[in-house]
Amino acid sequence: MVEQAGAERGVAGPEAGAAGAAGAAGAAGAAGAVLEVRGLRTQLGGAARPVTVVDGIDLRIAPGETLALLGESGCGKSMTALSLMRLLPLGGRIVAGSVCLGGHELLSLPEREMRMLRGGRMAMIFQEPQTSLNPVMRIGAQVAEAVRVHEDMDRTRASAWVADRVQELLRAVGIPDPERRAEDYPHQLSGGMKQRVMIAIALAGNPRLLIADEPTTALDVTIQAQVLQLLKRVQRDTGMAVLLITHDLGVVAETAERLAVMYAGQIVEQASCAEFFAAPAHPYSRKLLESLPTAAKRGGQLAMIPGRVPALDQSFAGCRFAPRCDRVLESCATTEPDWQAVSQDQQVRCLLWRAGPSSGVAAASAQAADVAQPGETAMAPAPASALAPKLGAEPLLRTEGLKVWFPIRRGLFKRVVGHVRAVDGVDLTLNAGETLALVGESGCGKTTAGKGLLRLEQPTGGRVTYGGQDLAQLAPARMRRLRKDLQIIFQDPFASMNPRMLIGDIVGEGLQALGIERQAARRRERVAALLERVGIGAEAMTRYPHEFSGGQRQRICIARALAVEPRVIVCDEPTSALDVSVQAQILNLLKSLQQDFGISYLFITHNIAVVSYLAQQVAVMYLGRLVEQGPVADILGNPRHPYTQALLSAVPSIDPDSGREQVRLSGDMPSPAQPPSGCYFHPRCPVARPECAQAYPEAVHLDAQHQVNCLPEIVGA
């Protein structure tokens, strides 16, 4: 579907075609740059205490090139983008610098002309397609509006021409059946489709520069792969330059030619992707790479960056990264580092490189050795304890045919007209002290399965066996007593705490409610100890949730779950809202808690890297059912189900020579209210056969643990 149409006709206007000829990343000559930013400085807040969110940034993007802007949240990436568009929030102002688009200075343009440029020669797409589209306007009309704004034309010719152009744009972004889809409202489209419409709107004015702020962060990997591929294709056809803002290093490696790493309002490293991923030069860049979970790091702890991005309302004397840097020199606190060339394609702002490229290499490799040491010692006992699933590990909790259906009610009398089969017959086995990862696209029912397991949603059918009892049938009072053993941690650390309660009361709530610790003073002691254990500190007890960052809140949520000494914790995407450096801290914590207390995790995620780092067993879910399950090495190393294969190959990788074969899925997951006949996956399956539409395939057992729900001849059993 992605490959269809549009490409040949081209969405390009005449001018973009010319730019396309200049193409290619290498042609970043001074005259050729689409965007040239020099010394850009942006402030927020009152003049008395300004917050300098962007502090002297230089950027240059050539036609047809993708420059990735990378960094933790709070580093000023989005503010840079908004400054370029001159769309700063209330109180924001650009105080210095120059922004040239195609040789024209933007900062001195009157607002009226700037408005013509926005969505015309420069366009922007945002992370949340949900909130960027007008919910009460048909998507065709929204695209048409964007087309009309940027074309001067006489009205007689206009309407037919606009309609054609809308079709052309929708087809170019891979919307199937554009004539009909143009009549849809945004809520009738999936997230990926909405993001495509946003891209179509952005392309309406034939932009020379597209700024994409985390365009795929809210999407699934399979959809993300489609959208990134689409962007690449449009770029190839039109020669548009792209500024891609992201925190996902895999996405950078797969789509960008060059990248810039941002830290605390400044760019600290610029390099070509090849050089960067081969040898990142700045200590901050290194840490970002090292904190990524991978299978190779399973045995040990992930690298962490202590502390967090400094507040930007202060003036800095030396290197802004110094308080968190593990290679910090004496001069770092007082001397502001300037640009040093590492190689022709790589520049860095770090004092380690001051005495020339070789000095930095030496320092950097010394650092690598330092890091390797503790890593390796931690690695030593690993294979036995962490790598392989324990043989004969006892099943602690087991579901058989678990179903959770939600009734769909319609009409005046709220009659039940159907069911959303969120979970439709799932068999899982969670072993004591192990981690079972549940993976799949969003909406496939992972969260609902986790809630059904804990009876936070009442199962519609099936059994949940724990300690010889069927949780699904248990009387509420007896279920309440078992709650102590079964806990949950949620994705959104902001919504999962009551904003009106003190941290001490939040963490102690279970101890009080279940009557585990009735004395207030003793309860306070236990809460204090728990907070220390998760690295927060007991003084947090008398503070409110809003005073903490996302990562700290997630630690507090972990402490709350730990308080009742559970044996099972359902972790529902606990790190997907967090930066990679913070994700590493949480994963390390979860891992050490498992080693100390033998807790079992049902780890719900769509992040395959996290699975490879943390899990012993993996279950892959599609549309409410499991399609494949088994030990992590088998599933990730030797996936047999076509869906698992597609899911794994869609994961962007920072390994340049991974050389994997790409299986691209087309389209979206169907609605769980009307699952397809036979194998639920057959409408999207690249190797489907006629018989697949007839009956749901039986499980094929490849060995004692690895099983696949697909035709035996496909699986090769």
Place this chain on the structure above:
Amino acid sequence: MRIPAVRGGAHRPQGFQHDPLLLLAVAILALWLLASLSAPWMGLQPNQIDLPRILAPPNAQLWLGADDLGRPVLDRVLMGAGTALAVGLGVVLVSAIGGALIGGFAALGGGLWDRLMVRLIDVFLAFPGILLAIALAGILGPGLGNLVIALAAVGWVGYARLARAQVLSLRSREHVLAARALGVGSGRILLRHLLPLAAAPLMVEATFGMAAAVISEAGLSFLGLGVQPPDASWGSMIRDGVGVLLVAPHLVLAPGIALLLVVLAVNRVGDAWRDYLDVRSRAD
């Protein structure tokens, strides 16, 4: 290089200091509160019958004149302020707490219980509230306590409906699920996790409820169903004054204007509060 600063701009609602009407409303409420609380200690003589000064117009001794029994109107208006405040607060407290608990439990419990409650709320809403209150007050008999009961029996519905809607939208929040996973009971979940978050809109509703209760009290007292003579209430003062409206208009005007000012002021403050909350929820 100096460049002209590029600023974003947007409309921001005006602060409280820049809104003279709001300031006036707050001043009126403060006066009302002060009058109600200090009236019993001011040595007023609201029930002092003095025949020579019957229907006396306002003058230097009697600032608001005297009524048909020669009682000082100013003293009676001040005592009436206390009655209005007592009834307003009483009705709002009873109906808001009761309504929030009923609506909250309905939403939390779900199922049959919830459907029953929704029907009950619909029935109450379909019925003209003031008629129901009149009927109830008639059955219960006159008196301040019965008046509060009658008005609260009608007033809880609005709070129940609001609390139910709020709880429905809040109950699938993750901190509520986390509490359930920790075995926290329903009552505690409602009181600690749900109602505190729903408190702001409920309190806005309560301000408007206060204004409505003050009017209803006057209305019922006007009909003779509220405060009993000789105690003063703005409603009964108006009733007593209507008969001599053409001869001594101050008997109706004084309590009437007091009532009008208080109700307008309460509503203005409620509006401002609601706007403030709206802005905050937009900025979040």
